[in-house]
Amino acid sequence: MPxxxxxxxxxxxxxxxxxxxxxxRYCAREDLKKAELVEGVVYVASPVSPFHSEPHGDVVGWLFxxxxxxxxxxxxxxxxxxxxxxxxxxxDACLWRSEPxxxxxxxxxxxxxxxxxLVVEVxxxxxxxxxxxxxxxxxxxxxxxxxxxxxxxxxFNWFRLENGAYMRVEPDTRGVIESSVFPGLRLNVAKxxxxxxxxxxxxxx
Numbered sequence: 480m481p482x483x484x485x486x487x488x489x490x491x492x493x494x495x496x497x498x499x500x501x502x503x504r505y506c507a508r509e510d511l512k513k514a515e516l517v518e519g520v521v522y523v524a525s526p527v528s529p530f531h532s533e534p535h536g537d538v539v540g541w542l543f544x545x546x547x548x549x550x551x552x553x554x555x556x557x558x559x560x561x562x563x564x565x566x567x568x569x570x571d572a573c574l575w576r577s578e579p580x581x582x583x584x585x586x587x588x589x590x591x592x593x594x595x596x597l598v599v600e601v602x603x604x605x606x607x608x609x610x611x612x613x614x615x616x617x618x619x620x621x622x623x624x625x626x627x628x629x630x631x632x633x634x635f636n637w638f639r640l641e642n643g644a645y646m647r648v649e650p651d652t653r654g655v656i657e658s659s660v661f662p663g664l665r666l667n668v669a670k671x672x673x674x675x676x677x678x679x680x681x682x683x684x
Contacts, residue, residue: 490514494521498567505567513557517612519565534630535571535601537676542572542599544680545664552576552661560591566616572599574661594620596660604631614638618645623660628671635668655682 488504490511496504501516508514513524539556546554553575560568560582575582575595582593598617602609609627617625618640625638625645637656638645650656650668658664663684670678 490521490523492521492523495519496521498561498564501567513569515569516565516567517608517616520612522608530630531601531603534628537671537679538599538601538628539572540676541666541671541679541683542574542664545661545683546574548663548683549661555591555595558591559589560593560595561585562594562616562620566620568613568616570595570598571601573597574664594622596622597624597626597658597664598622599626599628601628601630604629605634610636614645618643624658633672635666635671637666637668 487510488507490501490504490508494501496516496519498516501514501521505511505514511523515522515524539554542554546552554572555575556572557569558573560570560573562568573591573595574597575591577583582591582595584590585592594617600609600613607627607629610629614625614627621640623640625640627636627638628634629636637648639648639659640646648656653667654669655665655667657666665682665684667675667679667682670682
C-alpha cells in the first residue's frame with residue numbers, strides 16, 4: 480500500500496499572512512532555503528546567483544574580521560530575525576550585541592528576537608525591496624544602521640537612524656565610513672566596490 484503523501488503548506492511570494500501563520504508554514508517547508516515576511520507580505524527567494532553570493536561573501540568576511548577583533552559582538556548570516564507582528568526577516572548579515580531592551584536570542588536559541596543594531600543586505604539594484612519595504616520595516620523597528628550594497632548599480636548605501644528617520648551617511652575625505660554603533664567598524668566604499676579586499680580589511684580597527 481503506497482505511503483500517503485503529506486501536503487506541504489502553501490508559501491508563495493505575494494501571500495499576505497500574519498507572522499504566526501508565516502512562521503508555521505515556513506518551518507514546515509524544509510524545501511525552501513529562504514523566505515521572509517516583510518510588512519505582512521511573503522517573499523520567497525529565488526536561487527542564489529554568483530552576482531549575489533560573491534559580494535555577500537565579501538561583506539561577511541569584512542564583518543567576521545571585525546568580530547574576531549571584538550568578541551563581545553554577535554555576527555549572524557541569514558539568520559531569522561523576529562522584528563514585529565508583520566515582519567520575520569533573514570538579513571544577509573547582521574551585527575548585534577545583547578543589551579536591555581535590545582535584541583536577544585529566543586528561549587530555544589533558534590532565532591533573534593528584536594532589531595539588530597546593524598543590518599547589511601546585498602541587493603540587485605535600487606528597485607529591490609531591500610530599499611523599499613524592508614527599508615521601512617528596519618527603520619520602524621529601530622535598526623540603528625542599515626547598509627545596502629546595490630550590486631548592479633555599483634553603489635553602497637550606509638543609512639543611520641536619526642530621530643526616527645534614515646539618513647544616508649557620506650564617506651569622509653579618505654572615502655571611509657565608520658559605524659557610530661560599533662567603534663572601529665570602518666569601510667572604504669571605493670575599495671569595496673573595486674574588489675580591493677585587502678585594502679578594505681586594512682581599515683578595520
